Amino acid sequence: MLSQKTKSAFSKIVGSERFHDDLATLSSHSYDSYSTGGRADAVVFPKSTVEISKLLEIANQEAVPVTTRGAGTNLSGGSVPINGGLVLCLTQMNRILKIAPKDRYAVAQPGVVNEELQIALGKNGFFFPPDPSSYTVSTIGGNIAENAGGPRCLKYGVTSDYVLGLEAVLASGKIVRLGSANVKDVTGYRPAGIFCGSEGTLGIITEATLKIIPIPKAKRTAMLVYQNLNDTAQTVADIIGEGILPAAMELMDNGIINLIEDYMNIGLPRTAEGVLLIDLDGMPEMVQKEMELVERIGWQNKAIQISLAKNSQECDELWKGRRAVYGLLNKVSPTVLVEDATVPVSKVPDMIRGCRKIAEEFRLKISIVGHAGDGNLHPSINTDARDKEKMQRVDLAVRKIFSLALDLGGCLSGEHGIGLGKKAFLPMALGDDTIDFLKMLKRSVDPLNILNPGKFV
């Protein structure tokens, strides 16, 4: 609980209109897309780095937990204030400060929505590659803090590949500036890198300098349907082996195919074991050429159906099923757990088969959709949080899924983060000495552990 005196001090910094401790605001800023288990004592909407610096100085003096959030779309509980305290909601720091097309960078405040940035960049012929499913609402600050991915990351890389520089406020209130606008910059450590995925535990990101790239001149989509999972996986391997790097290569398993058919009836064969949705982009002649190759590889691997979009409208049509997946999963059951265990791409078939076995063993419905080209799979479990017995089975299944991913040389999370959801599995992945190392780094800049306490570090 915060004292009235501390609350007043926070309120004085941002002004009473941007300080809230009413139940409605507290509740609506205490959960994310994973967990509802938080209980904020106060929520502030700072508008500047200086305000955040002053807020943290007091929070640090009083040892008040500080949890930072944007849109709260994250899927691992990273922005849930489980120890109460102050929630910094950065949605009002939402200005795009600079777009420098010639030098290929943009500067944005953390509260800028990913899609708004894309629109502004698009007017200049550029884009910012990370495209998490939440991009229409999630913010750049959250994308960085969770090191967000998305389908496009197969070709273009994840958020950390696009963060050139950061301004951040440390627990002490001190303001640091890391990196620069230069792609090549080896001035000391690259701490801009460790802020990506730090989930609000190292400091508050208050400004980001982002690498941007020109929008490719052409984009085409192909959908390949397979009777057999091995043929699907072989197609992925062959396409990459041919030197083609698609802008996206999404895989949907039989469970997802049937889910789409149940609700949308778009004509996918219900017995099919795999669908690949492939985006190619680049210079028009190149895309055309690569598309012909993809088609040939597809038939060679016994595709039973191949659809090639001729224009952007047809591309959207092919993506319709894939885009609807999370919405549909939520229609099937009151609770859906979307995991993101990731494995080296050659292990994708093993991982899918393993998940099927785990589903059988624990009598659960686990469907898999994912980014096949980079092994980032989303085993999605339909369940009901109110059903204690079922949730116990879910917990056991999830542990087994992660254990399988690690056995296959994979990792706990490709793009959703650790947060609360995977905290318990961290020792399984990293070992004690490595976790201690992360803790040493964290403690060195936040000795009182005020920044997002109770999370992975």
Place this chain on the structure above:
Amino acid sequence: MLSQKTKSAFSKIVGSERFHDDLATLSSHSYDSYSTGGRADAVVFPKSTVEISKLLEIANQEAVPVTTRGAGTNLSGGSVPINGGLVLCLTQMNRILKIAPKDRYAVAQPGVVNEELQIALGKNGFFFPPDPSSYTVSTIGGNIAENAGGPRCLKYGVTSDYVLGLEAVLASGKIVRLGSANVKDVTGYRPAGIFCGSEGTLGIITEATLKIIPIPKAKRTAMLVYQNLNDTAQTVADIIGEGILPAAMELMDNGIINLIEDYMNIGLPRTAEGVLLIDLDGMPEMVQKEMELVERIGWQNKAIQISLAKNSQECDELWKGRRAVYGLLNKVSPTVLVEDATVPVSKVPDMIRGCRKIAEEFRLKISIVGHAGDGNLHPSINTDARDKEKMQRVDLAVRKIFSLALDLGGCLSGEHGIGLGKKAFLPMALGDDTIDFLKMLKRSVDPLNILNPGKFV
């Protein structure tokens, strides 16, 4: 000075054949390509992570400075043991542990020479993009510790973009494993990122998991010669503006052109202000198409000469002058300082003009060669370390060059690192609070400051 007892303890760990304290070995392991100012007390050649762990445990107990080195090719003094102590020379940890073409990664020990890795990968149809000029001798451990770049980094990115995972030994002797073989991995902080460019100050890199990519099917080179510097720069901007990302885009100024002509007489016009050397790679049809575009843009911007290589032999021919530059610079004077101030690409002409003025002001010969596409320039100063008066002018000129780069939104180093050479300029670039932040991170894992003391942090 190390006590005999400590020396014996070190010697016992690696065996007497791999422990040295004779003057010849000490001298030959106390300098790098920047500085001869070191004075090692002992040199060891460990062969395993466990040996390094044991060595560090003792070094930490006895507060012995530990400086790690590979080939010692670095250009900023990063591997010079200025405080004496133990030098860990990792050239005997030189095994390639795994190449996984299907999953696009390789695992290497730190002492593997960059070129050896390229050869092994080449047999599998893959390559590792970072290509520092020293690649025939420099090691992967050094490439990571300095976050090495190279011409190819314009298109493919720098070393940190290719480090997926690391094993490292901390000052305590504890062994940590960071990251994994997965391109998408958000399991906690990405400390693999801060080890890139850490210059041996955070821990000893003992194994690296590296992202590798398929060798493009085709590669072609073009050389464009310009009377005027602005036209040269406009060509760079137009090529990138057209959506073409060359595998390399090297710029040589009038000083370098005349240097090449003085010694090699390859037919470059001595009045020309700029030469661009452009590599394009990818699918053959694409490269052909892009080359035509490059040629058109070249003539549009008033090139006075364009040479297009038709085969790999002709490509090598065009690169001959550029490859010889550092050798030739060393023929002109006993000392050559190669700086690597980097600026946003639109500021390249301002930077080159500024360097010319600085050369005039301090009566020095400054020639510029560099990676034009990413603004990573190498102003190279011919001087004589024995000439005190001249070296004073050099020092003032260097400070002014860095100050100009920072004023233009650039940074101190694009790929050579901070080491000793740029340590004095760090406050100019980062500010006290950010330097303190780097120090906090460093102190948290190396409280006695045994790892490469006296360097940037």
